[in-house]
Amino acid sequence: MRQYPWSLATMLLAASCGGAAGSELEVATADEVVADAPMDDGGFGDLVTAPGSELVVQHCIACHGPRQFLQQRGSRDTWRGLIRWMQRDHGMPQLDEAVEDRIVDYLAAHYAPEDAGRRRALAPDLMPPNPYAPGLGAGSTGR
Amino acid sequence: MAAAIGAPIVFGDRLPAGVVPLALSGGQDPRPLAGKRGLRVLNDRPINAETPAHLLDDDVTPAARLFVRNNGHPPALADIDVAKWTLEVGGECVREARTFSLAELKERFASHTYQLTIECAGNGRSEFSPPATGHQWTTGAVGCPRWTGVRLRDVLEECGVRDDAVYVGYYGADTHLSGDPGKDPISRGVPMQKALEDETLLAFAMNGEDLPLLNGHPLRLVCGGWPASTSGKWLQKIVVRDRVHDGAKMTGKAYRVPERPVAPGSKVPDEDMRIIEAMPVKSLVTFPKSGATLETGAEHEVRGHAWVGDGRIDAVHVSVDFGSTWQVAAVEPPPNRLAWQRWRARIRLPKDGYYEVWARATDDQGRSQPMVVPGWNPKGYLNNACHRIAVLAQS
Numbered sequence: 001m002r003q004y005p006w007s008l009a010t011m012l013l014a015a016s017c018g019g020a021a022g023s024e025l026e027v028a029t030a031d032e033v034v035a036d037a038p039m040d041d042g043g044f045g046d047l048v049t050a051p052g053s054e055l056v057v058q059h060c061i062a063c064h065g066p067r068q069f070l071q072q073r074g075s076r077d078t079w080r081g082l083i084r085w086m087q088r089d090h091g092m093p094q095l096d097e098a099v100e101d102r103i104v105d106y107l108a109a110h111y112a113p114e115d116a117g118r119r120r121a122l123a124p125d126l127m128p129p130n131p132y133a134p135g136l137g138a139g140s141t142g143r
Numbered sequence: 144m145a146a147a148i149g150a151p152i153v154f155g156d157r158l159p160a161g162v163v164p165l166a167l168s169g170g171q172d173p174r175p176l177a178g179k180r181g182l183r184v185l186n187d188r189p190i191n192a193e194t195p196a197h198l199l200d201d202d203v204t205p206a207a208r209l210f211v212r213n214n215g216h217p218p219a220l221a222d223i224d225v226a227k228w229t230l231e232v233g234g235e236c237v238r239e240a241r242t243f244s245l246a247e248l249k250e251r252f253a254s255h256t257y258q259l260t261i262e263c264a265g266n267g268r269s270e271f272s273p274p275a276t277g278h279q280w281t282t283g284a285v286g287c288p289r290w291t292g293v294r295l296r297d298v299l300e301e302c303g304v305r306d307d308a309v310y311v312g313y314y315g316a317d318t319h320l321s322g323d324p325g326k327d328p329i330s331r332g333v334p335m336q337k338a339l340e341d342e343t344l345l346a347f348a349m350n351g352e353d354l355p356l357l358n359g360h361p362l363r364l365v366c367g368g369w370p371a372s373t374s375g376k377w378l379q380k381i382v383v384r385d386r387v388h389d390g391a392k393m394t395g396k397a398y399r400v401p402e403r404p405v406a407p408g409s410k411v412p413d414e415d416m417r418i419i420e421a422m423p424v425k426s427l428v429t430f431p432k433s434g435a436t437l438e439t440g441a442e443h444e445v446r447g448h449a450w451v452g453d454g455r456i457d458a459v460h461v462s463v464d465f466g467s468t469w470q471v472a473a474v475e476p477p478p479n480r481l482a483w484q485r486w487r488a489r490i491r492l493p494k495d496g497y498y499e500v501w502a503r504a505t506d507d508q509g510r511s512q513p514m515v516v517p518g519w520n521p522k523g524y525l526n527n528a529c530h531r532i533a534v535l536a537q538s
Contacts (some may be wrong), residue, residue: 042184123281128434129535
């Protein structure tokens with residue numbers, strides 16, 4: 001699965017932040033360094049490159065950043081409903097019908113809801129080392 | 144630019160100067176989280192970021208650890224002239240519309256300081272299934288700094304409020320994502336009763352310093368215990384209304400939940416939605432950090448905060464065996480009304496293995512936190528399910 005070069009964003013931001021030595025952003029204890037990267041991907045991953053993604057780039061990132069939708073999941077109805085809401089309340093222009101269909105198809109295919117039940121397991125980044133982690137030998141501490 | 148992505152970005156002229164669209168990132172400020180440390184960025188345009196639970200361990204939330212939630216773009220620091228900042232007070236139910244400079248507010252009215260909890264109504268949204276649209280907050284859109292300001296009540300009394308006043312609404316200097324100056328990104332408020340409470344402040348300082356830019360500098364409303372969206376930032380205008388305020392994000396489904404419980408995934412018409420007022424009882428485990436390794440058999444302190452919108456926390460219980468047994472935690476009184484309360488407990492993990500520490504707070508009306516995600520609602524608000532952290536016990 002090919003993805004858009006987000007690393008470019010990181011590089012550009014790193015460059016623009018680089019001159020801020022001694023700023024608040026630079027002050028971090030060792031355990032915060034990872035979380036402190038101001039433009040990590042937030043855990044949402046990159047925009048999936050697939051048919052329709054070029055239309056999403058073209059139509060959906062002028063007003064808000066891509067994380068606005070990368071972190072969301074929805075059916076075709078949900079995604080189309082969001083477009084209608086942005087058009088009604090937030091000044092989004094009408095889309096050509098075929099373009100809108102392709103955008104909705106793309107989002108529903110690659111950002112579809114999954115049934116999470118009433119409570120998920122804790123996120124991987126909140127988990128301790130696992131002595132029984134799959135793929136590790138018996139007795140390993142997992143890290 | 145167009146060559147890089149093969150087609151022009153529609154409405155690319157709305158992109159703030161300096162943003163590189165292909166990077167799909169950036170914002171109005173090259174350091175969009177200036178003054179913040181350790182926050183997880185949910186969105187960079189508009190900037191939204193939450194605080195990991197273990198970084199909320201302080202009794203009083205430091206400015207660097209307070210979450211950032213925006214519906215629009217904050218004003219640029221360079222565009223804020225504190226000496227010229229004014230607050231306009233108007234609306235149908237004000238007897239005398241007035242405009243105060245920031246200096247006048249500070250001189251004419253007594254200053255008060257309270258520690259007040261503010262929590263985004265969508266904190267915890269990421270756990271709802273089917274998923275709700277909007278920023279997918281986990282647990283970190285909450286904080287409890289010490290705010291200093293003048294009472295909204297004192298200012299309203301000076302202007303005079305008619306008896307038929309129903310609601311107070313706010314307007315701020317943030318701008319709509321579309322760039323349309325005719326649109327407000329957000330303009331919410333509270334009923335008169337909440338507006339006139341002692342603790343409802345027009346705040347100009349946090350923890351003894353100017354407000355951070357991202358949290359409303361130089362002036363904001365603070366309505367502790369209610370959805371943080373009622374605490375308008377970059378405050379320029381207060382209106383006293385003869386009806387429920389109808390500004391941006393007051394109507395439709397925004398900051399509303401169904402007036403009666405609904406099954407997950409229901410389509411609820413707007414007229415059956417009601418405005419969220421006080422936030423529900425909730426707690427966090429802020430120590431240890433989830434993922435820690437603890438010594439088997441030894442005694443360990445676990446601690447955190449508990450809060451509830453308009454009331455007080457009576458008890459916190461902690462479980463290390465998935466809710467099979469619970470032990471009572473010690474709960475400190477709040478420093479003042481509407482502040483979160485510190486809780487502490489000592490746990491022992493009897494043998495090596497994987498444990499989760501669950502915390503469950505109970506308020507002064509006997510309401511406590513559910514173990515699973517509470518009632519589904521279309522916009523994913525008010526998830527006050529118990530907080531869980533995971534630890535490994537190792538000999």
